[in-house]
Amino acid sequence: MSTPVPLPITWSPRRNRLVLLPLSAAMVVLFTVMAFVLPANWHLNDRVAMVVSGLLFAGVGLMLARPRVTADEEGVTVVNFVRTRRLAWAEVVRVNLRAGDPWVILDLADGTALAAVGIQPAGGRVQAIQAARTLRDLVDERAVPQDGSTTAQG
Known part of the structure; x- marks a missing residue:
């Protein structure tokens, strides 16, 4: 780990x-x-x-200049150009940054996707990949399984 x-x-x-x-x-x-x-x-x-x-x-x-992504103990806040969206950890299913993507895309539990413009390769591909991996690891650590049971963290 x-x-x-x-x-x-x-x-x-x-x-x-x-x-x-x-x-x-x-x-x-x-x-x-x-x-x-x-x-x-x-x-x-x-x-x-x-x-x-x-x-x-x-x-x-x-x-x-507004876009940013903030992760804290309760979840993720995605600030894009116009909107801000607060997500609990359980709402984020997957963090995607594929080759050619302009920014990270979050797959959400409700079946939708959300652009996380604050993490983008335009500011440096290596930094964007590292940020996406860190966010993915945080989602994996804090996500609640689909069956509703909780996992022990520690």
Whole structure:
């Protein structure tokens, strides 16, 4: 058996955040500065539209920087671009990261699948494979068998 992983543990595409967070801030600053240096014949509503455009671009950048997967004692929290979903360990049946997959896919007990965008090979294939294996091991350790009986852990 492998060494126990200290919980909670969070996986997120750090490179994405490293680029997107400063870029989002720069977009707000850039569009705000542009609104103030526009020629005098531009109206107030044009200037406001410039600032709002910068805020919208920044909002998209922040949305793209959101994904993460957090595992704790009670289960897994999957934060994707727009939605957040909390799963108990028993709800996760399998962790998949096949060649060519853009991110980890969780097969759930209700027969559906959930993308876990926070673990993706785009930020480093080796790190994504290791994260997927660690999450798979955690699911295997904490899952409740299908017959409803509990397993002894220890």
